Amino acid sequence: MPETAKRWLRRQRTRTAPEPRRQQVPSAHSSQAGTGPADEEAQVIVVGAGPAGSAAAFHLARAGVDVVLLEKGTFPRDKVCGDGLTPQGVHQLVRMGIDIDAPGWTRTRGMRWVCEGRQVHIDWPRLGARPDFGLTRSRHDFDEILAGHAREAGARLHTHVKATEPVTDRAGRITGLRALAGADKQPKLYRAPVVIAADGASARTALAMGLQRDPSRQVATAARRYYRSATRTDDPYLELWADLLCSRTQRDLPGYGWIFPLGDGRVNVGLGALARRQHGSVDLRATMEQWLARLPQEWGLREENADSPWRSAALPMGFNRRPQYSRGMLLVGDSAGMVSPWSGEGIGQAMEAGEAAADIVALAMLRPTGPAREEALRQYPREIQRRWGTYYRIGNSVADLVLRxxxxxxxxxxxxxxxPVLVRFLARTLTYAADETAHDAVDTVLRTLLRLVPAPDLSHGTRKP
Structure with missing residues (x-):
């Protein structure tokens, strides 16, 4: 991004005046019916108030853009997740001004990998551009905190609004969304010249616009359950087990198990695994029961201490949906398959992609409608490629050839x-902790490796015929 544009955005974000402007956007021609009294207009519509959507709405509102944030559910809500944040995710929380010293946040020093009876502690790297600690917090209220922060910044947050179909003009460009709003599911039309789709792994908005998942890219499944555990709830490390066996085949699990402390008397215990083409799907529940039976009795990870139902969800990985910008719509987070193929982490990437999308859209809105604005919006997939393209390309290969x-x-x-050197290299690779301000051998090797491998083209993809 040009330096002048960056300075403009910094001035917008740090200004102390006032309410974000509410600029009315002229309605575009639609192939659907006209507007009615319940219609609502904005400069940007964000679909989904998870980490990606809330981050995008927050940064847009801070830049003075009139943004509507639509969430089909209500808050608080539960989400299948490990509830752990690496320093990358913490960095994004700090950029949003979230109070990470408030009650409910638990700091972590790093990861503890367990394999074949051995343990290795990997502290989060101390780099100049990121915090040197991670965080845990239940997704039960994590998303609510972020969405509330976006609302306080000026975004118009609407819960209980389910987007049902996109509205397009004659050229097929998205100009809004039809939705069912409120408990009584009243039809409503939302209009904007730009839509950011952040509606999770289902990617309903992207699918409705004809953007298909790439079947050659990785898809994983995660399953988790909460347990009461007085002995593990204050552990300063995220614990990961790499020597688990699938219950049915007794082959190595193409993933890992985790035990993450929440600091409130509970731990998040779960498994994540890639789909295995040769031997079918993995029975995560049976595999987890087999694993828990191995753990020490005093940890309390037994049925009588369970604090939640067993839940599972899909993890779209490795940029498995492209293009990430098309006809007025940007994809962020799980809707674009932004979960890391290296580690299964997705919250940090989702929030960072939300900020990147907001930066580009805010600058695009300064240009008149037409080719100039379109060229600005097309910078989004290029920016995502610059940040993660090569890293994900290598990760997809490693996942397919080794991890699967x-x-x-x-x-x-x-x-x-x-x-110690190889352990540090592995830690930075799994968490993508390359830092231009670091000058040690590990960081130099990692940056050199990423430069040697060409990045994929994320601006093209498969559309439904």
Missing amino acids: RYGYRPLLNRRLMAS
Whole structure:
């Protein structure tokens, strides 16, 4: 992004005056019916108030853009997640001004990998551009905090609004959304020249616009349950197990198990696994029961201490939906398959992509409707490619050639776990902690590797015929 544009955005975000402007946007011609008394207009519509959508709405509102944030559910709400944030995610919370010292946030020092009876502690790297700690917090109220922050910044947050179909002009460009609003599901039309789709793994808005998932890209499944555990709730490390076996085949799980402390008397215990083409799907519930039986009795991870139902969800990975910008619509977070193919992390990437989308849209709105604005919006997939394209391309290959077949056990062999240098390299690779301000050997090797591999083109994809 040009330096002048960055300075403009900084001035917009730090200004102390006032309410974000409410500029009326002329209605575009629609192939659907006309507007009615319940219609609502904005400069930008964001669909979905998860981490990606709330981050996008927050940064847009801070830049003075009139933005509507639509959420089909209500808050608080539950989400299937590990509830853990790496320093990348913490960095995004700080950029949004979230009070991470308030009650409910628990800091972590790093990861503890367990494999074949051995343990290795990997502290979060101390780099100049990011915090040196992670956080945990239940998704039960995490999303509510972010959405509330977007509303306080000036975004118009509407809950209980389910988008049902896009509205397009004669050229097929999205100009709004039809929705069912409120408990009585009243039809309503929302209009805007730009739509940011952040509606999660279902990607209903993207699908309705004909953007299909790439079947060659990774898809994983995660399952988790909360347990009461007095001995593990204040653990300063996120614990990950790499030597788990699938219950049916007794082959290595193509993923890992986790035990994440929440600091409130509970732990989040779960599994994440890639789909295995050769041997079918993994029975995560049976595999988890087999794993829990191995754990020490005093940890309390037994049925009588369960604090939630068993829940699972899909993890769209490795940019499995493209293009990430098309005909007035940008994809962020899970709707674009932004979960890391290396680690399964998705919250940090979703929030960062939301900010990137907001930056680009805010600048695009300064241009007149037409080719000039369109060229600005097309910078979004290029920016995503610049940030993660090569890293995800390598990760997709590693996931397909190694993780899908053998799990994480090969990456955590005895020789690697005995080498501090290799352990640091693995930690930075799994969490993508390359930093231009760092000058040690590990960071130099990682940046060199990423430069040597060409990034994929994320601006093109498969559309429904």
